[in-house]
Amino acid sequence: MNNLRTTFRKLMLYPSAMVGVLVIIALVVVAIYTMITIPYSEAITLWRGGEEVWYQNPRFAPPAWINLFSSKKYSESFAVNTKDGGITKQVIPGKDGISTVEMTYEFDFNYDYYPQEMLFYFTSSFKEKQPFVSIELLTPDNRTIRIANYAIGNKFTYRFSQDQKLRTKLRAEEAIPALFSLPDSEEPLKGTYKLILTGTTFEPDSNMDVEFVFHGQVYGLAGTDHARRDLTLPLLWGVPVALAFGLMASIGTSVLTMIIAAIGAWYAGWVDELIQRITEINLVLPFLAILIMIGTFYSRSIWVILGATILLSIFTGAIKGYRAVFIQVKESMYIEAAKAYGASSSRIIFLYLIPRMIPLLIPSLVQAVPAFVFLEASLAVIGLGDPVLPTWGKIIQDANSNGALYKGLYYWVLEPAILLMITGLGFAVLGFALDRIFNPRLRDV
Amino acid sequence: MSVTTHTPSEKLAIRRTSANNTFFRVARYVGVRLLTLFITVVIGIYLTIMIANMGGYVDEIIKNQIRDSVTQSVAASPNAQQMDPEVRKKLIADRIALEEKRRGLDTPIAVRNARYLVNALQLDLGRAINLTSDAGSKQVRLIILERLPATLLLMGTSQLFLFFSSVFIALTLSRSYGSFWDKLVIALSPTSAVPPWFYGIFLILIFAAGLRVLPFGGMVDSPPPPNTFDYAVSVLKHLMLPGLSLVLSSFFLSVYNYRTFFLIYSSEDYVEMAKAKGLPTRDVERTYILRPTLPNIITNFSLLIIGLWTGALFTETVFLWPGLGRTLFQAIGLYDVPIIVGSTIIYAYMLALTVFILDFVYALVDPRVKIGE
Numbered sequence: 001m002n003n004l005r006t007t008f009r010k011l012m013l014y015p016s017a018m019v020g021v022l023v024i025i026a027l028v029v030v031a032i033y034t035m036i037t038i039p040y041s042e043a044i045t046l047w048r049g050g051e052e053v054w055y056q057n058p059r060f061a062p063p064a065w066i067n068l069f070s071s072k073k074y075s076e077s078f079a080v081n082t083k084d085g086g087i088t089k090q091v092i093p094g095k096d097g098i099s100t101v102e103m104t105y106e107f108d109f110n111y112d113y114y115p116q117e118m119l120f121y122f123t124s125s126f127k128e129k130q131p132f133v134s135i136e137l138l139t140p141d142n143r144t145i146r147i148a149n150y151a152i153g154n155k156f157t158y159r160f161s162q163d164q165k166l167r168t169k170l171r172a173e174e175a176i177p178a179l180f181s182l183p184d185s186e187e188p189l190k191g192t193y194k195l196i197l198t199g200t201t202f203e204p205d206s207n208m209d210v211e212f213v214f215h216g217q218v219y220g221l222a223g224t225d226h227a228r229r230d231l232t233l234p235l236l237w238g239v240p241v242a243l244a245f246g247l248m249a250s251i252g253t254s255v256l257t258m259i260i261a262a263i264g265a266w267y268a269g270w271v272d273e274l275i276q277r278i279t280e281i282n283l284v285l286p287f288l289a290i291l292i293m294i295g296t297f298y299s300r301s302i303w304v305i306l307g308a309t310i311l312l313s314i315f316t317g318a319i320k321g322y323r324a325v326f327i328q329v330k331e332s333m334y335i336e337a338a339k340a341y342g343a344s345s346s347r348i349i350f351l352y353l354i355p356r357m358i359p360l361l362i363p364s365l366v367q368a369v370p371a372f373v374f375l376e377a378s379l380a381v382i383g384l385g386d387p388v389l390p391t392w393g394k395i396i397q398d399a400n401s402n403g404a405l406y407k408g409l410y411y412w413v414l415e416p417a418i419l420l421m422i423t424g425l426g427f428a429v430l431g432f433a434l435d436r437i438f439n440p441r442l443r444d445v
Numbered sequence: 446m447s448v449t450t451h452t453p454s455e456k457l458a459i460r461r462t463s464a465n466n467t468f469f470r471v472a473r474y475v476g477v478r479l480l481t482l483f484i485t486v487v488i489g490i491y492l493t494i495m496i497a498n499m500g501g502y503v504d505e506i507i508k509n510q511i512r513d514s515v516t517q518s519v520a521a522s523p524n525a526q527q528m529d530p531e532v533r534k535k536l537i538a539d540r541i542a543l544e545e546k547r548r549g550l551d552t553p554i555a556v557r558n559a560r561y562l563v564n565a566l567q568l569d570l571g572r573a574i575n576l577t578s579d580a581g582s583k584q585v586r587l588i589i590l591e592r593l594p595a596t597l598l599l600m601g602t603s604q605l606f607l608f609f610s611s612v613f614i615a616l617t618l619s620r621s622y623g624s625f626w627d628k629l630v631i632a633l634s635p636t637s638a639v640p641p642w643f644y645g646i647f648l649i650l651i652f653a654a655g656l657r658v659l660p661f662g663g664m665v666d667s668p669p670p671p672n673t674f675d676y677a678v679s680v681l682k683h684l685m686l687p688g689l690s691l692v693l694s695s696f697f698l699s700v701y702n703y704r705t706f707f708l709i710y711s712s713e714d715y716v717e718m719a720k721a722k723g724l725p726t727r728d729v730e731r732t733y734i735l736r737p738t739l740p741n742i743i744t745n746f747s748l749l750i751i752g753l754w755t756g757a758l759f760t761e762t763v764f765l766w767p768g769l770g771r772t773l774f775q776a777i778g779l780y781d782v783p784i785i786v787g788s789t790i791i792y793a794y795m796l797a798l799t800v801f802i803l804d805f806v807y808a809l810v811d812p813r814v815k816i817g818e
Contacts, residue, residue: 016632016635277481277485280481280482280485281485281488281489281492282489283796284485284486284489284490284789284792284793284796284797285489285492285493285789286493286773286788286789286792288758289493289758289773289777289785289788289789290493290496292758292774292777293496293497293777293785294496296777296778296780297780367638370638370639371638374638374639374640374643377643378640378642378759381642381759381763382759382762382774396646400763405646405649405650405653405654405661406654406661408654410650410654413646413650414650417643417646417647420643421639421643424638424639425635425636425638425639427638428635428636428637428638429635431635432634432635
């Protein structure tokens, strides 16, 4: 305990190490928060969900905060519904069970770029005769544009951009820019727009509801990808995945390496010889190729890859380094004493040999984390990521395969990349400082 | 008390036995070392073959592919449509058997693995299953030889530049210990935790997507420029970003490691002594610091040379560089076992050979090391 405190005090002398510690604490907090607010099963259903989950979001939309840095404003996305009162709905009963449903929605449009798309999702209940609806748009300069009239079934979707009649009526190549600008103008008209939907139901129990979805040019905190998915989900879930993979691989590898090195050094003879030979064989094996083969042929599950990574990383050069130190420690007086009082081999290995090496273990353990975090991302980037988990590497892969850099969708690559970088550097900086504290030979120079 | 004196012939005999001793010692050492290294390579290659076959799982995939393609080709041929179903079935079965025999799938997996192993050890790399070289050959040797120049160009320029620049800069820094540049290198050395392909993405973003001055990937413009000079310029342009990302990702750590290493050696007493004698800095560096660190520098350099032959899998994939690393990745995707084994065996041989030669090089450059003792 005292030891820990002195280590921490020494660590305080390295400002970079403190930054590293803060980064790691922040990551752990975010990881816990993510796992509580978006449980694993929910995250996976969301991540693998298609249009039915993500229909409210635009495609390829950068995060909304880019408006802060841009003089021209991108339109933000939103969705409103009659069911939660977002769209005001008024039912006026008439004669013979025929009633009128007035639905209106006002919104401000103060942007310099047109929205991607606008949609109405109608739902209605009726027995025989379908309800009827007519849609109108009231522009800031008080023009009333009649959009469309439709008889709606139980479910009906109206897409502004795909309405051929509307395009002809507006005499425009595309409907949405024409709706949001003055006639014969290329500039968006800013101001308050009002949507007026007048529905008619023909039966006493007949009812109708509508959801208006506005796909702007930007969305939320992190933007969206090619499948309209909100990127905050994989960005958040990438934190626990990266931490778990990096820490487990690095702890598993270093602890097992150390135990095996200690066993080899203690028993010497053929055990030691065997461990040496396995290490040499392992050096010949192509590490990445084997991991990729396991990913391609066998399983892409993150746990299988983790296991293979640990197995292949145990017998590396590190085992030789540890062995050299263990052979020295083995000759110390206190081991001699332990032998004299009749301590068993396992007692000596686990209680006397290994604890002596923990100062050497900790820095290398922390320094190994970034390599494993990036390994997971690297595998994901070449398409061998876990098929169900949302991770940072998967975002980069999606972005790359959709030509994000080529199309200028930089946010898509930069967000996961920067998070990966922060995580990697956080551990690297801390490990570096720990190395200088625990290995005094380095500290002097 | 008597003084033993040797006649000249006795002296010669003593010298001869000691020479014989040295010879036998070295010969025995070489023999044992070669044998252990060879066994290591054999086991390593066999394991790779086993994994590349996934214990026969890949065979199932290939058999299904054969079944599919034969059935489809028979179904598509107009002759077969008039055939009796029984005859057609037999035709399909025969053609599947023939195709499986051609690929050697009719022999048991253990036999085939052993055959792979023996062929691979003789550097008879065989034929690829799915991949072909750009010239159209299926010979694994030709495919590897075709991709090798690209990998050697990329890895060679970047790694040699990295090696020499970091040793040189490290020497300079170790002279000015504690200066601003020294501290900067220490502060930046954790950046090497980030792999090269990752820097690659940022470089693509800046230079290809943002500034539009360098290409996104590939090795040469398409179509390739006709004259040699333009061709070289185009290759150079394509080389910049992947090369830079490879250098960038290990530069600072490399400099830091060499610098620390030189500093440890330059605090030895004999260096102080040399300085006290008033020797010029160049001589002190060359004879008293570089000389004793030579074994380590040689080790690093030879590992670097081996690394050239494997290429950089991720970096080549991100930059679409047509090198060995990317070929290996493609081969894995196409279950092309011969190519996977082929690239592994070359690496294994190179590594074993280097380890073997290094033992002798150590004995040459470091008088404290004696072979076989």
